[in-house]
Amino acid sequence: MTVEVSYSPLADADIDVSAFLLTASGKVRGDQDMCFYGQKSVNGGAVQQTEASAGRAVFSLDPSRLDSVIEKVALTATIYENKASFGSVSRLALSITGGIEADIPTSGMKETALILGEFYLRQGAWKFRCVAQGFAGGLEPLAKNFGVEVAAPQDPPAPAPVPAPAPKSTVSLSKITLDKTRASISLEKSSAGFGEIRVNLNWNRRNDSKGGGFFSMKKSNAIDLDVGCLFEMQDGLKGAVQALGNSFGSLNTEPFIKLMGDDRTGSISDGEWLHINGAHWSKIRRILVYAFIYEGAPNWKETDGVVTIHAPGQPPIEVRLNEEGGRQGMCAIALLENDNGAVKVTRRVDFHNGHSNMDKAYGWGMRWAAGSK
Structure with a gap:
């Protein structure tokens, strides 16, 4: 039901x-x-x-x-x-x-x-x-x-801490939203490493007559919103992972980033996913996560777009595409940088007229040609 x-x-x-x-x-x-x-x-x-x-x-x-x-x-x-x-x-x-x-x-x-x-x-x-x-x-x-053990906020360390009993299993109920007042956060590497970092893009398909919630729009009017990323490796290799041009990437070889599918209409309830192999984070210098409107008129606020970054042992990190984008079809959403081994996540949410202009704004220095999927 x-x-x-x-x-x-x-x-x-x-x-x-x-x-x-x-x-x-x-x-x-x-x-x-x-x-x-x-x-x-x-x-x-x-x-x-x-x-x-x-x-x-x-x-x-x-x-x-x-x-x-x-x-x-x-x-x-x-x-x-x-x-x-x-x-x-x-x-x-x-x-x-x-x-x-x-x-x-x-x-x-x-x-x-x-x-x-x-x-x-x-x-x-x-x-x-x-x-x-x-x-x-x-x-x-x-x-x-309901018997859920809630993870409490951490107190400052005491001068002489008393050993605590083994902690109970807890679930972190707090997500972190990056916005204009809190634009960045760093994820520190644990002894087990970062594991697989998952980046999700989800958005709203609206029916023109009702303006309803997720996935209510007729297929003929659907916006095809795609997730992708620019990457730069420590060895200087640069490129893009995206459905456009069938550049889906790889988890086990460079760039250690993979697009897990292409949702043309938003009809997949989970949206689109980029996976990053955190075991090889030391080989990655930076990643710029972006979304672009492949089909449909640009209207970023009405997409209700949201990117959520999931890392093992960390609360979800959320970035909402809630800014006016004009008629520009591309949005740079979040920049992930290797900051002395940590993953520094910075909210961007700025808009560009295509891949080339965004590339230039972030100093990637790649050549671009028209593509299709």
Whole structure:
């Protein structure tokens, strides 16, 4: 079945919708039972977050595939970093396959996290009920209510630290958003290295008559938004990884970067992915991640484009394409630089009239010719 959560978006705060898989005790078994922006498929795909955009989130749920110990699936909504309360959200509603609909009244609410509703197993049959239970402290108390061990912020080191017991398994619930006020962050290399760094591009396909959420636009009007990157190796090798020209790259040989597919219309719920082999990060000098509109009229703000960088052991790093791009069809999104072995990620979000102009702006110095895919 399909579950859609729709809401009026807030200007200065994100709303994150999640699903918790619960046992008879009302608790999760562990981190693996939370379906959210950092873990979009759980329990072998029985619960998946298939779409997410400003104003809309969609989940698929197949109760027949749930582990036998799971007796409840709770849907929740939280306002990121408690920047507002749900009293500021004028519309919040649930729609479920089979004609089930529920409007959740939000007027006067002071809470920043809500249990919207829950699917529950009763006498061998799955049923649904609207809950609308609020939590004033946001995602942390809500998650703890379900038995999720939340990673707390680190305190400054004490002069004489007392050895702590072995830490419990925790899930990092905080994403890092790079914007004009916080434009860069460095990822330090752990003893295990960086592992595989994954860069995701997702965007919004709009229907001209409704201006709806993700993937609602007719195919004939769809924007083909492509992700790619320029790379420069420590040995001086330079190039591009992108679908245009079939330059998909390689993970095991230079440039140790690979485009995992080409989503022509945004119909793939995961969007497009670039993978970087972090085991060879020492051989890479810098990577410029970009997006370009291969087909469709440039209108960057309406794409609701977002690039998310996932690195093992790190919270997701998000860069939104929320600037006006005029009629320029290319956007330089983020620059990844080898900074004494660390990965320094810097938000760019500047626009260019083609590959050559962007190349010149960042001093890559390559020759460009027209291509196709």
